[in-house]
Amino acid sequence: MRKLSVAVLSSALLLGACGSQDSDKDKNASKKNEVKTEVKQATKDYKAYTSKELDKFLKGTEDFVQAVKSDDMEKAKELYPKVRMYYERSEPVAEAFGDLDPKIDARLADMEEEKKADEWTGYHKIEHDLYQANKITDTTKKDADQLLKDTKELHAKADTLEITPKLMLQGSVDLLNEVSTSKITGEEEIYSHTDLYDFKANIEGAEKIYELFKPALEKKDKKLSKELEEKFGKVNKLLDQFKTDDGYKSYEEVSKKQRKELSEAVNELGEPLGRMAVINE
Incomplete structure (x- = not known):
């Protein structure tokens, strides 16, 4: 009888373990499906977001031209950095x-x-001029006409692009790389020194993908996710110190020390942002 009891107990434990494993598998499968659904929704929302930004970029370019x-x-200079932000995002x-x-x-x-x-x-x-x-x-003026023509073509073609998680994930990292490697030197807006507008737009574009x-x-x-939220906050706080009533200060007013701080903060953000690809695993 004792052996039978042990056998019955062992069987019960085994069945319980199997039931627990099945339950875990079901939970994991359900979680994976939820993540898949949310990623799919994110690509749709990003399509809508970029479409809206490019709508504004086209309208802004028309005004600029x-x-x-x-x-x-005076009007052209006022519009130049602000219109470009739609493109950079x-x-x-x-x-x-x-x-x-x-x-x-x-x-x-x-x-x-x-x-x-x-x-x-x-x-x-045109910035040079x-x-x-x-x-x-x-x-x-001839260059302005060509710019508008190319912008209209981009606007039309953008609707045909398939948005994928890979494009978004790589895009978020590329946006940060642009800031930390080339734009931080001031070479992007070498004539206007409106680099801070570009920085902010690139960060906003990457942060939108994270969101x-x-x-x-x-x-x-x-x-x-918490780490990314904190590091985006740090970069945005650094950029906020250069805000003016209607935009951002000239990049010429940003000291070498401040440029270094910005570069380091963006680099610190880039590493965990690259790990966001875990959503595809």
Whole structure:
């Protein structure tokens, strides 16, 4: 009888363990499906977000081009950094069209490196005329027309792009890399020194991707989500000190020490942001 009791007890424990394992498997499967659903929703929401940003970029570019063609230097300079922020926030989508991104956003140094300086067009070429040459010429107006044409093409093509988690995850990291490697030196807005507008827009674009993935990330790695939230807060706090009533200070007013602090904060954010890919595992 004692042996029978032990056998019955062992069987009960085994069945209980199997039941527990099945329950764990069901919970894990359910959690995985929830994460999958949330990631899918995030891609839809990101499509809507970038579409709205590019709508504003097109409208802003139309206003900017009108100011240039009307010889309104003051208005053109007022619009220049603010309109570009829409582009910088949605750059992961804009850069997907490799032929258009350089036409709209290339710097002279980029074109010279590729021995294509004579093909230079876009916002930065007009930036040179507004801030370096301090004059609007017939060539500036011709460049403005081409800029608007390229912006309209980008706007039309963006609707055809399939948004994937991979594009978003890579895009968020690329946005930060742009700030910490090239933009932090001041080479992006070399004539206007409106770099801080670009920084803020890039950070906002990356943070939007984090926010959209946050429900999924909370289920996969709550600690990582909290770390990202804190590090985004640190970068934004550093940028806030350069705010003015209607925008941001000239980058020339940012000391070497402050630039270093910004660069380090962005680099600290980049590492955990790269780990956000855990949502796809």
